[in-house]
Amino acid sequence: MADRKSASDETVVIKKYANRRLYNTASSAYVTLDDLARMVREGVDFVVYDARTNEDLTRQILTQIIFEEESRGEALLPVQFLRQLIGFYGGQMQGVLPGYLEMSLDNFSRQQEQIRSQFTKAFGATPGAGLLDEMARRNMALFSEAMKMWPGFAAGAPRPEEPPKAAAGGDDALAEMRRQMDEMRARLDKLSKP
Structure with a gap:
């Protein structure tokens, strides 16, 4: 191309x-x-x-x-995040936030690549049978700790929880991952409402 x-x-x-x-x-x-x-x-x-x-x-x-x-329907950015982001314009943290967001996204991308790599190495491993649960737990803990640095975020930051164990079967693991994603969407919707 x-x-x-x-x-x-x-x-x-x-x-x-x-x-x-x-x-x-x-x-x-x-x-x-x-x-x-x-x-x-x-x-x-x-x-x-x-x-x-x-x-x-x-x-x-x-x-x-x-x-x-x-605007195409599948929104990636939660409304509450957008409101908080807009709130940082013109404030004292405006100079710090871009670097923080870039670092966070780089870290997230590296973790996603590690997951792909581990799935490839463990050929036949069922996605969600432990690796994703551990990564989700780690991401939530990092997110919560990072949000404590920002006064506006600390109150609404979700607490890391122990995700339920996924079943060993491929269909069960996929259903469990969908359930967890639905829960996360519900939490994000709840955070975005005034």
């Missing part, structure tokens, strides 16, 4: 024109926000510049991609 980084790992430049069209200079083709979202998922590094002023628009375009993804 022409959108991918070149052998020299150069950043792809996207130009945004006055007619709101986005032009990928690496592939010499117009692209959409969906194309840019796909590039992000594929690990392609890109920057977006205004074609006329050469202003860096990367942050605005990435935010627009998030908005588009959120």
Whole structure:
């Protein structure tokens, strides 16, 4: 695919024109926000510049991609999180929060990769039969400890709990994982309501 980084790992430049069209200079083709979202998922590094002023628009375009993804139905960001995030704008923690969020997401990504790696090594292991429970317990503990650092988050942070043991059968483990996800959604919904 022409959108991918070149052998020299150069950043792809996207130009945004006055007619709101986005032009990928690496592939010499117009692209959409969906194309840019796909590039992000594929690990392609890109920057977006205004074609006329050469202003860096990367942050605005990435935010627009998030908005588009959120408006399609399956929301990733809970309402309470968005409210708290907006509350940090203009405050004392505005300078610290971006680094904290980036570090948290990097840690989360590394843990997900460890899970995939452990499943691969333990060929035949049933997903959710212990590894996911342990990772969920560890993530909740880390999350709770991290949220204690932020006064606005501490009151609403969920407490780490001992998740129920998943059954050994594949269907039972999948049902247990779905049940746990439903519980997490219910908790997030509860936190997002005033």
